Amino acid sequence: MKQAAILLNPRLLSFRNKGFAKDRSIRLIIFAGIGISFWAGIFAICYRVLMYFQRVEGIGNILAYKLLSMVLLIFFSLLIFSSILTSLSNLYMSKDLTLVHSLPVPGEKIFLAKWIESTIDSSWMVVVYAIPVFISYGIVFKAGPFFYIDIALTLFPLCIIASALSSIMVLLIVIILPASRIRSVFVFLCLVLVVILYMTFRLLRPERLVNPENFASLLSYLNNLSAPSYPLLPSTWAFDSLKAALIGDASCSLFNVALSMSCAAFLIFSSILIARAIYFKGFSKSQASMARPFQHKKERLDKLFSFLSGPTKSFVVKEIKTFLRDQAQWSQIFLIGALIVIYTYNFSVLPIEQSPIKSVYLQNLLSFLNVALAAFVLISVTARFAFPSISIEGSSFWIVRSAPIPLRTFLWIKFFIYLFPLLILSEILIVVTNLLLNVTPFMMYLSIITLFFLTPGVVSLGIGLGAAYPDFNSENPAHTVTGFGGLVFMIISAAYIGAVIVLEAGPVYTIFMSGIRNENLSYFQLLWIIGSFFTAFLISMLAIILPMRFGEKRLMRGFFR
Amino acid sequence: MIDLINLSKHFGNIKAVDILNLSVSSGELFGFIGPNGAGKTTTIQMIGGLLAPTEGSVIIDGIDMAKEPEKAKKKIGLIPDRPFLYEKLTGMEFLKFTADLYEVSEEAFLENTEKILNMFSLIDRAHELIESYSHGMKQRLIMSAALLHEPLLIVVDEPMVGLDPRGIKMVKNLFRSLVAKGTTIFMSTHTLRLAEDVCDRIGIINNGKLIATGTINELKHTAQIGEADLEEVFFQLTEEEISL
């Protein structure tokens, strides 16, 4: 244990050293502010929903419990989901591993240290944002202090179980898969994650909660809601314990805590035993990189881009090859894929047809909401790929600096490389979801055009701010987006998209209304509509140009201190 | 070929390079020596355009690095001290990348790579990912890439680190033959024997200041040592500086 603690030390120290930097405190305040408002938002929503349930005669409590069990199930899958990714990168891909493995410390101790690290990494955020949900339960149900202690008692083993299960899975997968290529590990993990995602959806059956009409009678609806959950799932133990604590049944609650704790302890020891046997072996295996020759498919990209000038072509080809061969990107692609699947899934189950208010107003609102959601997906994809794309150059950035091309050209190359795939992605997304929503042709064209302008703006913000706040020494460049620059990127992009949507929504509403009333638009209205659209266009142009300039200037200054 | 005028670089309070004036003429092999932290790498990075000077200017073949960086950089082949490359490309792909970057024609590329890869004994491994290369192999690849566009000026920071004896000998000969063809080479090194063997002229830098320049004989004269080698000159000159 002591050795494992020593191994954790460097991380603590570097965290502390960072903490002393001056400008960090401002960032910290901004982060904390945003974090707290999220937290408060979750609390407020949850509180209101529970209060609403309380007012529903008869089935209020059943609904609240059902919601709690769903929250815990989602919580548990989220934990597993993030632990798999963090433990894979912490155990096999982090940069200090070659150093750590050379130390006179047995493999399972290294495993333990890395495991503790990834448990904390993967669960703290989930825990922090789950707590307001539980607290609102405590307040609405007027639970005693024992309930609040019980929250900690149930969440702790749940995190441990999720993390231990994931690390065992990762340990085994790396050993079992024959190739020395981590890429296949990722493909495999992706499959596992898809299964988890699917199972969560199936276990939840969210549509049943939304649509009581689908059940023949209220009785069968109630039966369905109060049907026992799956007794072997760790999230069920947590649910049983919390539910008992809510009613004040301490002994039943503690029994379930004990159940979770013993399972957690068992899993920790098993994982250490497994690590002793196979961790180092797996690690050495994962270190061997692809030594196989690549010549078969050479020159194909070269030919494809031969219309570009030499320096431009060289960076485009390098960028694409590097991206495709970097396994770390694969996990990200998968995450994005999951995001998009969930996004479109939501639309396919939305009961729009049955909606009682079938007004133009609602349709209008929904299609703008859809543009906003698509833009949100766009922001997150940009944050994952385009934003870190400057930091990812890392120590090899000297090549760019010594190259006979201006920094500006380099940044614009990056811009276009990310623009095309993102544009295709967001257009497909908006067309598909708009078809599912059955929007009017006018809204379809408007959304397509809007995203056509929004996408370059967001990409430019991503590249520009990524260049303005780069981190060339980052262990994992994809994480740079969690820093200050990433935060600025998210805020400005959200504000930009919000502004454009607001500027468009007003005029569109006027046009619709005048269409319904069969009136002609007045000159003033016409002027206002044109002005509004023109402003949106202007903002988009600025969003494309300004961030890139800013990024170029800051990046220059970075080197030329 | 290189003119450094009042070149200075400050990192906060540290004067890494302090009012350095130096000219290196065409076809000269200039050696740059000095203790750790003297400012060699910083000077080289300014010559290569990786770092802008706090003050002063870098003129490459009559072109001011601050005014026309792209034009100046095109004349330079830079070999940094640590071989950071695009690990996900193969050696051959990296050479193609450099060739495109410096707009080397297709024919010249095919002709030169074959020759250079043979010279650096990389031909068998050229189609493997760079991440699977050893340290010395990466160093060789960087050198190959720097030579590919036949630069007028080669700027190299500690060329022999990580090379095996055969590699060192090959690079020595290569440098001499390049210089004979009119290429200029600016090289920093800790290997005094190397400097003594191949350099036409040597500059000694300490604490960011150029404390002496000249041929070996001139340096000996400055240090007022009769029959000593460069090592003793080096100790004498840098020691004096410290005791001042």
Ligand SMILES: Nc1ncnc2c1ncn2[C@@H]1O[C@H](COP(=O)(O)OP(=O)(O)OP(=O)(O)O)[C@@H](O)[C@H]1O
């Ligand atoms: N990025 C930087 N930030 C702050 N100080 C720096 C930076 N780079 C170099 N220095 C400082 O500048 C001085 C000169 O460093 P430089 O790397 O040029 O030395 P060097 O002669 O190449 O040494 P070595 O022989 O060890 O390679 C040192 O004092 C160093 O600490």
Ligand SMILES: [Mg+2]
């Ligand atoms: Mg150096």
